[in-house]
Amino acid sequence: MELKTKIKAEDGKQELTITREFDLPVELLFKAHADPEIIEQVMTNPYTTAKILKFEGKKHGSYQMESTDANGKVVFRANGTIHEFTPDKKITRTFEMENAQLGVQLEIYEFEKLTESTSRLNTHIIYESVALRDKILKSPFAQGLSMAHDRILEIMKKLK
Amino acid sequence: MNLRRDVFQAISDPTRRAILLLVASQAMAAGAIASNFDTARPTVSKHLQILTECELLKQEQSGREIYYHLNPKKMKEIADFVEPFRKMWDDRYNKLETIMKNYKPKK
Numbered sequence: 001m002e003l004k005t006k007i008k009a010e011d012g013k014q015e016l017t018i019t020r021e022f023d024l025p026v027e028l029l030f031k032a033h034a035d036p037e038i039i040e041q042v043m044t045n046p047y048t049t050a051k052i053l054k055f056e057g058k059k060h061g062s063y064q065m066e067s068t069d070a071n072g073k074v075v076f077r078a079n080g081t082i083h084e085f086t087p088d089k090k091i092t093r094t095f096e097m098e099n100a101q102l103g104v105q106l107e108i109y110e111f112e113k114l115t116e117s118t119s120r121l122n123t124h125i126i127y128e129s130v131a132l133r134d135k136i137l138k139s140p141f142a143q144g145l146s147m148a149h150d151r152i153l154e155i156m157k158k159l160k
Numbered sequence: 161m162n163l164r165r166d167v168f169q170a171i172s173d174p175t176r177r178a179i180l181l182l183v184a185s186q187a188m189a190a191g192a193i194a195s196n197f198d199t200a201r202p203t204v205s206k207h208l209q210i211l212t213e214c215e216l217l218k219q220e221q222s223g224r225e226i227y228y229h230l231n232p233k234k235m236k237e238i239a240d241f242v243e244p245f246r247k248m249w250d251d252r253y254n255k256l257e258t259i260m261k262n263y264k265p266k267k
Contacts, residue, residue: 003246005246018249022253029260032260038259042252042259136245
């Protein structure tokens with residue numbers, strides 16, 4: 001199964017881009033990044049529940065979100081400041097995972113209309129250093145593992 | 161412990177990942193594993209050796225045959241550690257797409 005999401009992360013650079021085409025009008029794609037309730041739904045997975053603690057979708061706004069595990073323990077909390085928030089076009093924000101020592105990253109989301117019913121999201125992320133980017137990316141695993149990983153995880157769950 | 165190979169190198173190869181999936185459901189002898197691949201038997205043996213060296217597979221003698229089975233502890237180590245970046249984003253975006261396809265604006 002081909003992943004629809006493309007990642008471009010060149011060697012020795014402290015940035016990467018994530019590109020993905022959606023079978024959605026650009027308005028809905030943007031809304032999924034602008035409506036806290038929808039963001040929570042997207043960020044929630046079988047293991048953790050996401051909660052948006054603060055969300056100001058505007059220039060000079062800020063946000064904070066967290067994820068809790070099944071026991072209610074906070075396993076992830078992040079925050080940032082919004083620098084640009086132009087509906088259906090662009091969001092520029094910072095992102096910092098709290099207590100993670102991974103620095104602050106600058107994220108530029110560009111929303112592009114392809115047809116009436118399809119769109120593309122181009123995300124450009126710039127990290128504080130090459131080392132931090134690589135730490136976050138774990139490049140060998142960005143390729144390849146995807147399908148095997150899923151099946152192995154499934155099997156692992158049964159083994160526990 | 162042989163540190164020549166690390167687990168990440170081990171799982172970077174598609175054949176070795178296929179071997180891991182194969183033995184995940186049941187322990188298998190080298191011959192049975194090899195019969196699943198078009199690759200020459202010695203090549204499969206080499207892959208098994210690498211997977212064993214990095215402790216993803218464990219060997220167990222049973223009669224004349226050596227059976228290979230998955231080492232769940234080591235596998236879990238990778239699973240926890242890896243969290244493949246692209247897969248993570250792809251899953252998230254698949255979900256976003258599904259949610260928004262069913263999205264009904266509030267009146």
